[in-house]
Amino acid sequence: MTFSIVAHCPRTGQFGAAVSSSSPAVAARCIRTRAGVGAVASQNVTDPSLGDKALDLMAHGASAQQALDILVATAIHMEYRQLALVDAQGRSACFTGSGGLGIVASALGAHAACAGNLLAHAEVPVKMLAAFQSSEGKLAERLLQAMRAGLDSGGEAGPVHSAGMLVVDAQSWPVVDLRVDWAEQDPIATLHGLWKQFEPQVDSYTQRALNPSQAPSYGVPGDI
Template identity: 55%
Template sequence: MTFSIVGHCAETGQLGIAISSSSIAVGARCPWLRAGVGAVATQNITLPALGPQILDLLDAGQEPAAALDKALSSNGWSQYRQVGVIDSQGRSALFSGAQSLGISNALAGEHCVAAGNLLAGTEVIAAMVAAFEQAEGCLPERLLAAMHAAVAAGGEAGPVHSAALSVVGELTWPIVDLRVDWADEDPIGRLDQLWQAYRPQMQDYLTRALNPTAAPSYGVPGNE
């Protein structure tokens, strides 16, 4: 049903998540990020509340494993949950319940955690971790490299229909928040196209927010 990669950039401190699912609008339920705190992907039989709860615990000073354990135990039904966590220091934790759907797997790598269920094979997750660790470029590109590696390794057992990419940095709002809520084919490819279109404008939107007098204009009526 879902596979994801949660990553941390040791150079910039950015935190990010890339995720894809057979379900509609995976980006609305599963990725949770907070600048300077951490990132959480909650999936399988998804409980969205786990994301903000774990981030609150990280923000209060708990390490990822303790925050994950506390959130899971306080909500029950943990056997149905699959969760990956990274904090602002790159420390990680993961959980994959016994009732995770189909073939499932979860692995931690260097500054990353990948997890998935209803997979074509367990090797899909190992391919994601390896791709993230070996990829060059900025964090969004490394996250997308992991997603493409998952597809190349077989991806899900069935078709995926939605995908999302979100990254936080020093600011309180996401610097990247891109979603494909439904596509009959290749949502990850469409997500990559969105990133390629957004990447050259990303800094401009940050400039506009922080210093309107220096804001570039694209000549679009009602441009925001």
């Protein structure tokens, strides 16, 4: 009931993740990023703690595959889980347990990994990865291009209703954290619209956090 992408931009050092599902509020449960470390998607029958555990392992020097191997060997109920990871060197890894729902598939590439379950067909992650690798520009935009390619190639076996995206840069907090927790139609298009609204302001909000005295004003009442 989910398809996702995790990715690293070697040009900027950013990490990002995007996800969509037929269930509500999918991004809150499934995607995690950490500056300088990596990005993780944890899905299928979701255990949200696995994303943080994988990032902790990678922060202590494990590669994406090593972190995944440790989790598979030590975490409980892994037969129900599906994971996609990318690390600071752009290495990627995926896992789907024996209890994966419906059609399950994944695709690995340099600096990105895509995975899904209850898919319309097994080529959905391949189409997503190809779209990401052929795209240009900001990481957030490239993630959304991958998600659109996944949906256009069939996506889930049924309609999706939620979507979300995280991008982390040099700071400890995500510079992009956008979610569509429920939409009757095309949450990925709604998410893309939110990104286009937010995109011109991303750097300004970062500057406000780092040095408010040099932050731009947006001209609203009470603005600095």
